[in-house]
Amino acid sequence: MYVDSICLGLRTDIRSTQSPILVTRRFREAHTHVDDDRVSITYPAVMTEIDAIRVLRTRNASAFLANDPSGSGVTLGSNPAVRKAVEEMLEKDWIRTPKGFEDRKREVWAANDLVVMKLLQDIR
Numbered sequence: 001m002y003v004d005s006i007c008l009g010l011r012t013d014i015r016s017t018q019s020p021i022l023v024t025r026r027f028r029e030a031h032t033h034v035d036d037d038r039v040s041i042t043y044p045a046v047m048t049e050i051d052a053i054r055v056l057r058t059r060n061a062s063a064f065l066a067n068d069p070s071g072s073g074v075t076l077g078s079n080p081a082v083r084k085a086v087e088e089m090l091e092k093d094w095i096r097t098p099k100g101f102e103d104r105k106r107e108v109w110a111a112n113d114l115v116v117m118k119l120l121q122d123i124r
Contacts, residue, residue, distance in 0.1 A: 020096045022049055033108050037092060038100030044085035046076060056094045061086045 021040045028035040028042060043052035047064065055061045065077025065086065076082050 020094060022052055036104050038096060039104045041089065041092065041094055042085075043089050044082055046079075046082055047086070052089065055086065055090065059090065061090065 021034055022043060023031075023034055023040050024045045025042055026045065028040060034040045041052070041056070043049070047055075051064050055064055061077075065083060066075050068075050077086075
């Protein structure tokens with residue numbers, strides 16, 4: 001059921017509102033149809049979606065990076081991989097062009113057409 005909701009969300013995002021989908025790297029790897037910077041924003045898995053939205057909207061990750069969720073005195077920003085992932089997310093921003101969505105839709109539809117053709121050829 002979770003995957004159906006994600007596919008429905010992709011359909012809504014790509015076909016109507018053209019809002020990028022907020023996903024983790026692991027999600028992009030599992031769902032190749034959203035593995036494209038034109039239609040998705042990748043946020044670090046250590047970050048919640050709400051944190052990612054806050055950082056993207058304010059363009060400021062300092063509160064997130066200063067967070068010490070374990071209470072051990074080690075902040076999230078002290079991890080170079082986390083800091084790099086947050087910086088990459090901010091560099092790519094959250095604005096996407098309508099042309100990018102249209103191009104990606106055409107690519108997905110073309111790939112789907114190929115799959116259908118292969119299935120139909122196997123049936124004959």
